Amino acid sequence: MKKIITILCITLLIVSCGTSKKVQTKKAKPRTVKVDRTKKNTTKEKEVIVAEETVKETPEVYANKTEEYIAIFSDIAQDEMRKYGIPASITLAQGILESASGKGRLSVEANNHFGIKCHNWTGAKIYHDDDASQECFRKYKNAKYSFRDHSLFLTGRKRYSKLFNLEKDDYSGWAKGLRAAGYATDRKYPSKLISLIERYQLYRFDADVLGKQAANNDKHTVIKGDTLYSISRKYNLSVNELKALNSLENNDLFVGQILFVKPIPKDY
Template sequence: MKRIIMLCLLTCFVFSCGTKKVAVKKKTSNKQRTEQVSIRKLPKETRKVGEEVEEVVNGVAVKIASTEDYIAAFKTVAQEEMRLYGIPASITIAQGILESNSGKGRLSVEANNHFGIKCHDWTGERIFHDDDADQECFRKYNDAKYSYRDHSLFLSQRSRYAALFKLKKEDYKGWAKELRKAGYATDKKYPDKLIDLIERYGLNQFDEEVLGNTYVKFEEPIYSGATYFVEKGDSMYSISKKFNMSIKELQDLNNLKSSSLSIGQELRINRNSEDTIAVVSGTKSPITNTVHIVGKGETLYSISKKYNISINELQQLNGLNDTGLSVGQRLKIKNQ
């Protein structure tokens, strides 16, 4: 009997030791797995509107409390980049304002990175920040001017932005639109945001200062007609802004119940005129359809077909003895 009792006690002891060993192993295994996947989350931006921040610009600590302060701090840097790389200062500053929240964003405050430039092949200091993915690597600079330089290099050394440098430097609207087209930003309103900042704060004056006597004020044509033909990329919003009217006015004038548009669609933009805008080689002319400006490749035949009149009528209206035309030549297409 004693032997049976001893055997039972021994069995219980062995079983209990085995269970503890298993439990310890599981605990150790769980701890290792936790350490491998642990990610430290950084605090999100909590700065208040109007709160003052300090940036290092050209080796000097500059305090920034507003967008105006930001512009004052970086206009000289942007102008220097324009002289060296040909990127309009107005565009550079507007992008800086938009992407750094006027210098108050975490990347600009803690890393002097105003354009969200990621590490890539960067070997210098870095900062980790949640962006498209958690804890992405961004470049960290000891002076914000180097962030502006990397922005210039980013645009000037990549082939997909080559079309930007074919535009006039005073054409900030063209630059804003081409940046979006080239894939710099996915936000469809990115060009409008840049243009709005430039015009609200008069940033194009910095372009004018750099260009000096070579500066030519760049303005879109003022359309005097009553009809607008929808182009690729147009929206009710962009057209209403172009002609200084509300979306509702535009819809009412054209008996539209929705905001959908199609390329080539004709829209009335003036209640009081019968004239329409002539379309010349895919672009709009700033004069009405009583006159046509000859575009590249156009002939009397193609123009006569466009306006549904005969070649003979065109010749008589314009006193032409032959069919020769020159680019830019003005042609009457109907009697006044």
């Protein structure tokens, strides 16, 4: 019995020590991640601001709104004179007076520069207080049509026919004749037109159409360094005479400005 027990013990010892597999736990080698610590050369792109050379047009500078009106509409008035024989000076003076130099309601909202009423008009209309409340006036898409309608209005009515027998540049005769023919009821209407024509030298536009434009020495183009005083000395004028001749309200000048330095004769 002792032998059997001894054999079993020896067998158990052999099995547990000799035949058991060793379990080895291998430590995982840490993975080495190479970090490139070299700073990249990040060159910031320089913003190159290309300043485009823009040519700024110097806006025209006018002494007043009437001067601006004349500059805008003188060409149209001259075209009407060539086509219909109405002095450009008269057309401009009437436009200035009746449209408040283009700032009146009828001219702003209806492009009607001459206060022409509807009569048999079939186009667009505007209502405005005049001799009576809310009278009907013609409305135009463009101011040039107002100037054309003014020409047609005068040439198409017999009561104005005598005016076309006058000299083409007789603005005084036209001013008086318009009122006499019933164009306006204001007794001072002729003198108002004549005053505007002479103050702003609107007769120069008549002279231009008729080929009687004054010589170049009647004008001076302002250059850098010019002053009213230096210009007046050059043309033997006083500063006040020069300002009155050009309807200037102050002493400001700009390069390229055209100044009249000799009155254009009225008796062309």
